[in-house]
Each structure stands twice: as C-alpha cells, then as structure tokens.
Amino acid sequence: xxxMECVVQGIIETQHVEALEILLQGLCGVQRERLRIHEIxxxxxxxxxxxxxxxxxxxxxxxxxPSWTVIHAGGAMxxxxxxxxxxxxxxxxxxxxxKNALRMFYTLGYKLDHELLRVGFSFNFHRGAQITxxxxxxxxxxxxxxxxxxxxxxxxxxxxxxxxxxxAETYAEVASAVSSFCEYxxxxxxxxxxGISTGVVPAAAASLMSDGGGTTL
Amino acid sequence: xxxxxxxxxxxxxxxxxxxxxxxxxMECVVQGIIETQHVEALEILLQGLCGVQRERLRIHEIxxxxxxxxxxxxxxxxxxxxxxxxxPSWTVKHVGGAMxxxxxxxxxxxxxxxxxxxxxKNALRMFYTLGYKLDHELLRVGFSFNFHRGAQITxxxxxxxxxxxxxxxxxxxxxxxxxxxxxxxxxxxAETYAEVASAVSSFCEYxxxxxxxxxxGISTGVVPTAAAAAASLMSDGGGTNL
Numbered sequence: 066x067x068x069m070e071c072v073v074q075g076i077i078e079t080q081h082v083e084a085l086e087i088l089l090q091g092l093c094g095v096q097r098e099r100l101r102i103h104e105i106x107x108x109x110x111x112x113x114x115x116x117x118x119x120x121x122x123x124x125x126x127x128x129x130x131p132s133w134t135v136i137h138a139g140g141a142m143x144x145x146x147x148x149x150x151x152x153x154x155x156x157x158x159x160x161x162x163x164k165n166a167l168r169m170f171y172t173l174g175y176k177l178d179h180e181l182l183r184v185g186f187s188f189n190f191h192r193g194a195q196i197t198x199x200x201x202x203x204x205x206x207x208x209x210x211x212x213x214x215x216x217x218x219x220x221x222x223x224x225x226x227x228x229x230x231x232x233a234e235t236y237a238e239v240a241s242a243v244s245s246f247c248e249y250x251x252x253x254x255x256x257x258x259x260g261i262s263t264g265v266v267p268a269a270a271a272s273l274m275s276d277g278g279g280t281t282l
Numbered sequence: 283x284x285x286x287x288x289x290x291x292x293x294x295x296x297x298x299x300x301x302x303x304x305x306x307x308m309e310c311v312v313q314g315i316i317e318t319q320h321v322e323a324l325e326i327l328l329q330g331l332c333g334v335q336r337e338r339l340r341i342h343e344i345x346x347x348x349x350x351x352x353x354x355x356x357x358x359x360x361x362x363x364x365x366x367x368x369x370p371s372w373t374v375k376h377v378g379g380a381m382x383x384x385x386x387x388x389x390x391x392x393x394x395x396x397x398x399x400x401x402x403k404n405a406l407r408m409f410y411t412l413g414y415k416l417d418h419e420l421l422r423v424g425f426s427f428n429f430h431r432g433a434q435i436t437x438x439x440x441x442x443x444x445x446x447x448x449x450x451x452x453x454x455x456x457x458x459x460x461x462x463x464x465x466x467x468x469x470x471x472a473e474t475y476a477e478v479a480s481a482v483s484s485f486c487e488y489x490x491x492x493x494x495x496x497x498x499g500i501s502t503g504v505v506p507t508a509a510a511a512a513a514s515l516m517s518d519g520g521g522t523n524l
Contacts, residue, residue, distance in 0.1 A: 068407075109412075120412065135401075137408060137411050158404060158407050158408045158411045159404070160404050160405045160407075160408045161402035162374075162399050162400065162401045162402070162405075163399045163400035163401070164399075165397065165398075165399050166399045166401075168397050168399075169376060169397045169399045172378065172395075173348075173357050173376060174357060
C-alpha cells in the first residue's frame with residue numbers, strides 16, 4: 066500500500082517559540098525531543114522519457130550513533146477532493162539506511178541539489194492520528210557538509226511543520242485530525258499547505274507566557 | 283582535504299567522515315561450479331582451510347533495473363534479504379563495471395566497483411517509487427565461510443533457485459539441479475586491489491582439486507578430478523586417530 070502523509074506548515078518568530086513549546090507540551094502531554102537533522106537533497110534527471118526524481122537523506126545528529134533515513138516525497142493529491150481538504154496529502158516512502166547511502170545514490174547517478182541543517186525540537190503524539198509537530202530553525206552550510214558552521218537561512222524565524230502518516234484509505238480522517246489539532250495553535254501561528262505562506266500571527270505569545278508556569282491556587 | 287574532523291570522530295559515522303573517506307569500494311571476485319554430491323567434501327576442505335564455523339545462507343535476491351534513458355546508462359541495484367536472521371535484514375548493493383586495461387587482464391580475478399548499504403524492509407517500495415523495475419529475483423540457499431587470509435575473504439557455496447510466483451521464496455525451485463555455485467569475494471580499494479587479488483588467487487589454488495574458479499562470465503565447468511578428490515576428503519573427513 067502506498068504510504069502517504071498529511072502536511073501543514075507555518076512560520077513563527079523565534080521570540081515566540083518558547084510560548085509555542087509550552088502550548089504544545091500542554092496539548093500533547095509528552096516530552097519534546099531535541100532535533101538536529103542534516104538534510105541532503107539529491108536529484109536525478111530529468112532524462113528523455115523520465116521525470117526528475119528527488120530523494121532526501123536525513124541524518125539524525127542527536128543520536129549517539131547518527132542514524133540515516135532516505136525519504137522520497139511524491140506529488141500532492143489533486144482534484145476536487147484535495148482542494149476541499151485544508152492539509153496537503155502526498156505520497157511518501159521512507160527507509161532506514163546505513164551511512165554510505167549517500168555514496169550509493171551518487172553511484173546511481175543522483176547529484177547533490179542542496180543541503181540544510183534543521184535544529185529545534187519535535188513532539189510526537191496520538192490525537193486522532195499519529196501526529197508529529199516539528200519546530201526548527203533552517204540553516205544553510207557555507208561549506209560542503211560543514212554542519213558545525215551552519216548559518217540560519219531566515220534569522221529570527223522558525224519553521225513549524227505538522228505531519229501525520231496516512232494511507233489511501235485513511236487520509237480523510239487523518240487530515241481531519243491534523244486540521245482539528247491545528248486549530249489549537251491558531252493563537253500563535255497560521256498553518257497551511259506547503260507553498261501557501263500565511264506569515265506570522267500578529268498578537269500571540271504574551272498571554273501564554275504569563276500563564277506558562279501554571280496558576281497558583 | 284581537511285582530515286581533522288575525521289580524526290576526531292571515533293567511528294566514522296558523521297557525514298564529514300562518510301564523504302572524506304569515500305574511497306570507492308571495490309571487490310575481487312572469482313566464481314565456479316561444483317556438483318551437489320561434492321559439496322560436503324568442499325565444506326570439509328573449507329572448514330580445514332578457514333578454521334571458522336560456516337554460516338548458513340538463505341538469501342532472497344531481487345534485481346532491479348532503471349533505464350536506459352537518453353543520456354544515461356541502465357542502472358542496476360540488487361536488494362538482498364537475509365532470511366536466516368530472526369529479523370530478516372536487508373542490504374542494497376550496486377555492482378559497477380569491471381576494471382579494464384592491461385593490468386586487469388593480467389590478474390586472474392575480476393576487480394569491480396561495488397557499493398552496499400544496509401537498509402530497512404521498504405527499500406523495495408522506495409526503489410519502485412524512484413522508477414526502478416523488477417528484472418528478476420532468485421533465492422540462494424547454502425553456506426558461507428568468512429575469514430582472513432591475506433585479505434578478508436568470503437567463500438559462498440549455494441544453490442541458485444528461481445521463484446515461480448512473485449516473492450514466493452517457499453516455492454523456489456533450483457535453476458540448475460545437481461549443480462551449486464561457488465563464489466569467492468574480498469573487499470578492496472583502489473590502493474589495495476592488487477594484493478587482495480593475489481590473496482584470493484593464492485587461496486583458490488587450495489580448492490583446485492575440487493573446482494576451477496575464474497572471473498565471472500568465463501565458465502570453466504566442473505573439475506574432472508573432483509570425484510577422486512572428494513572421495514579422498516570424505517574418507518579422511520573425520521580426522522586421523524593417532
């Protein structure tokens with residue numbers, strides 16, 4: 066069965082990230098996980114009779130033993146049904162792999178397109194679907210693979226992504242669960258389909274921060 | 283090349299190390315065939331030569347091809363699933379072209395580039411998604427010896443089986459009944475391939491009474507002396523009482 070995922074994205078000012086974390090902690094009821102992911106985007110083609118193919122190699126640098134995953138995100142679902150859904154539904158295949166996957170894909174004719182370093186945190190929980198919320202600063206490398214010298218692409222702004230795995234049978238209810246969850250984050254950020262920028266929310270974090278420590282009775 | 287990071291990294295798992303130390307992997311290979319009736323004798327000989335326990339082998343091999351498209355060559359990868367493990371483990375392997383030229387012709391083993399990577403079970407789906415198509419699949423059943431003798435050498439003795447239905451490993455039937463494939467491989471690099479090839483050649487001489495080993499694609503058939511050599515080995519297989 067083809068794997069799919071439901072995705073929405075948004076941005077938030079770095080100064081409001083702490084407030085978002087407090088809100089997420091309360092909503093999810095799980096501990097956050099630190100995130101430090103080196104993402105390498107590889108492209109192949111296009112050649113006559115084929116479309117360009119893109120894979121992303123992700124190396125989780127937070128692990129004691131860095132672990133690698135290769136991901137191929139396919140095209141978004143199209144048509145009237147897709148337009149009525151407030152989240153992007155796309156095909157996605159991922160596979161764990163060992164460290165020389167990069168060499169393997171180079172050998173197969175893929176070429177480095179770009180690379181970046183995501184630094185932040187994520188929450189992984191179940192709320193109508195298995196949802197992952199990722200809050201991270203996107204950084205670029207000035208030298209090839211130099212993760213220690215990464216620089217923010219958009220200083221002062223962080224990316225928020227909400228994803229949930231789905232199948233061709235379950236995507237409608239998963240999309241609904243993601244949409245419902247996103248409503249709780251509305252005071253702090255707008256989340257929409259990737260590629261549709263909605264900017265930052267004007268008045269946001271003060272109320273959360275003032276109440277962040279809980280209320281003394 | 284700045285090796286400072288590599289030297290700081292204990293196990294070469296960081297991305298800098300992976301890239302900076304990305305010497306192209308190579309392997310030295312020879313192949314041959316043996317009649318199934320003589321496999322037990324070969325196993326006794328290998329056990330004596332290698333001094334290690336044999337490992338049972340049951341590998342589902344899926345060959346995938348991509349292309350060719352205009353401006354590209356056909357690309358082939360093999361997905362290997364080790365069914366002997368309690369939790370089947372997957373490896374993806376790309377075998378490149380053989381080394382060519384005068385130097386290569388003087389060596390009695392095939393030297394070729396090779397890259398392999400461990401992967402999880404949905405690698406097959408991943409490669410299908412990337413446009414690769416199933417070319418063929420087979421099941422190798424047998425045993426292997428892995429040891430060091432001038433190089434890290436692996437000897438694989440296996441029956442090659444085909445599946446009548448897609449992925450139906452339980453219903454596999456031998457491609458060549460009564461004949462098994464023997465393969466001797468050793469990893470190498472562009473710097474070490476000459477001595478690795480020499481080590482493989484030297485080792486193969488010990489197997490000469492039972493089988494001829496040559497570069498893949500150059501068939502030398504079975505050895506006339508195999509039956510006599512096997513009988514001699516089998517009669518002495520249990521060791522000599524002093």
